[in-house]
Amino acid sequence: MARGLAQLRGVLGERGVLDPGAAAAGFVRDERGLLPARPAAVLRPRSTAEVAAALRVCAEHRIPVVPFAGGTGLVGGAIPLGDRTQVVLSVRALDRIREVDPADFSLTAEAGCVLTDVQRAAEEHGLAFPLRLASEGSARLGGAIATNAGGSNVLRYGMTRELVLGLEAVLPDGRIWHGLRRLRKDNTGYDLKQLLIGSEGTLGVVTAATVRLVPRARHHAVALLALPGLDAVTALLALAREVLADRLTALELFSRTGLDLLTRQLGARDPFARPHPRYLLVEATGTRDPVGLADQLREFLAEALERGLAADALPALDGPQARAFWALREGLPEAEKRAGGAVKHDVGVPLGALAEFVAAAEEQVARAFPGTVVNAFGHVGDGNVHFNVLGAGERAAEVSAAVYRLVAQWEGTVSAEHGIGVLKRDALAYTRDPLELELLRTVKQALDPLGIMNPGKLLP
Ligand SMILES: Cc1cc2nc3c(=O)[nH]c(=O)nc-3n(C[C@H](O)[C@H](O)[C@H](O)COP(=O)(O)OP(=O)(O)OC[C@H]3O[C@@H](n4cnc5c(N)ncnc54)[C@H](O)[C@@H]3O)c2cc1C
Known part of the structure; x- marks a missing residue:
């Protein structure tokens, strides 16, 4: 050394x-x-x-x-x-925006650029880089690519994987792969960039990327719905997709437990007159026609109320109110932290199974681990739930094993967006079968035969 x-x-x-x-x-x-x-x-x-x-x-x-x-x-x-x-x-010192090409709807930036700087560079050209994370003021492009980050816009624009057009990366032996292509279609065999995206530093170092930009949304329509229960979620997702169509950007679910945490720990105000079991935050965005966008949201809310899928609904009347609704959703991790922390499970299940999974998992965790409290919330439009358990204390490992067994039963994943790293390495086998694990190791061996890239991460 x-x-x-x-x-x-x-x-x-x-x-x-x-x-x-x-x-x-x-x-x-x-x-x-x-x-x-x-x-x-x-x-x-x-x-x-x-x-x-x-x-x-x-x-x-x-x-x-x-x-x-x-x-x-x-x-x-x-x-x-x-x-x-x-x-x-x-990679923090690699922080140059190399090029913004509005005609091509693409931007090339180095791996150390902070995500908000990438977003700002796109906005200066009237465009947007649609990756949106609560950590975007600190997370960097290389990290987002290496973790295939998700966030609250995935429903409309996909994960980071879908936003990357090309990569420049250094392989473990020091060779540079110049893959900064900007093609929308390139059907020439294995897609090598996709191997590096989500590889968590185990296959090489991403040094720059060309990413896809989209027209900048100028109008936002946001609403908070109070749900009578989890049963309404599946039908609401379908209704939102039908009425708001491709303007639907985010669907975020949280529970009464979450709102109680927010009011107690962060002094948040309950926006509704009485408590409800679940809440759904809906956001639709558009580039033009704010009136049409607002009409579509109103139509969605009216039908949700009429069909009994929502007990109450509050459209945000202006920017500050929309931000206040988002602050509730985004404040949940901090509220958990102040309440003493939680055992976190960033899990995903098929869309149609989401409500059933959350209900069953909440019930089983409560029964098996008395004294714990489940705070389930997340990007439900993508089938992604942060199934966090407070008060587990010494039982954290047992709680996680129980949650992951349930996830496997519902044909889900132990990591919908945060990745595996070291903390979830041993959980990978719950939802990846032995053949898949063998193939992952084969890829690792082929690209990093010396095993020097981030050993001990991702692969069990
Ligand atoms: C408040 C908060 C909210 C969050 N919300 C979300 C969310 O909504 N969705 C989501 O997906 N994640 C979320 N995250 C997790 C985190 O922000 C993302 O995983 C982010 O993409 C990590 O980026 P980073 O630059 O901080 O990477 P780091 O933490 O520095 O690294 C992450 C991984 O990538 C590897 N890596 C870093 N840079 C490179 C590189 N240049 N080449 C190869 N490998 C590299 C590292 O070795 C490591 O394995 C959140 C985190 C916080 C704290």
Whole structure:
């Protein structure tokens, strides 16, 4: 390690290699505070060429490398394992927007660009980069790509996977793959960029990407519905898709438990006159015709009320009210944190099974683990539920095993959008069969035969 680090100082300069003390005191820390971070060093290359040079040295000395971008990942993927046995490679200094091409509806940016900077660059050209996460002010493009981030616009624009047109990446042996294509159609065999998207730093370092832009939404129609119960959810999803069609951008479910947490922990105000079991936040967006958009939302709300799918409904009358509704949904993780934290499960099930899954899982967890409280919320339009359990204490591992068994029973996934990292590594086998795991290992072996890229992550 010592010889390798000396050589890394040679290629990156003294300021390009932070020693462990400064590194630990600096930016490498686990977002959820669950894992210690003890890197051997933090590498800070300033260009793709420097990333390549650093990886060549790491390959030569068999030094394990942990790519690091915004550090907002929730599964410990960017946190080095062991005590000073792995180096962290930060892409933060690769922070240039290389090109915005409005005619092509595309933007090329480096991996260290903060997501809000990418969004801003698109907006300056009247366009939008539609990846929307509560962490977008800190998360970076490289991290979003490596985790195939989701967020609240997936319903309309898809996951990060669907937003990437091309990639530039450094392979574990230091070779640079120049894959910054901008094609909408390219049917020429295996789609290599898709292997790197969602690979969580285990196959190489993403240094830049060309992403898809969309026309900027100028009008937003937002409403909060109070539901009589979970039974209404499936029919409401279908109704929203039918009435709001391709203007439907977000459908977020939360429960009375969630609203109680918000009022108690964050001092939020209940927007309705009386309590309801569930709430659904709906957002539709449009580029033109605000009147037509508002009419469509009104039609959706009227039919939901008439059919008894909603007990009450509040359309947001203006921007501040729409933001207040969103603040309820986005405040839930913070409210949980202030209430002492939760065992988190970012799970997904088929759309049609969502309501049934949540009801059954809530009931079974309550029965098996007395004293716990389930706060289930999330991007239900995508079948994605954050099934978080408060008050589990020492029983956290048992609670998670029970939740993942139920997810498998409902043909779901143990990670809908946060990835696997180290925290969910052992859960992967609940919903990936042995053949799939073998194929994943085959891909890893082919691209990273020395096993230096983020070892101990993703693959069990
Ligand atoms: C408040 C909050 C809200 C969130 N909301 C969402 C949400 O709605 N949807 C969602 O999907 N996620 C969400 N997240 C999780 C997180 O923000 C995303 O996973 C994000 O994409 C991580 O980006 P990052 O730059 O912080 O990556 P990091 O945390 O730095 O890294 C994440 C993983 O990617 C790897 N990596 C980083 N950069 C590179 C690179 N250049 N090349 C190769 N590998 C790399 C790392 O090794 C690690 O495995 C949320 C997190 C927080 C704190």
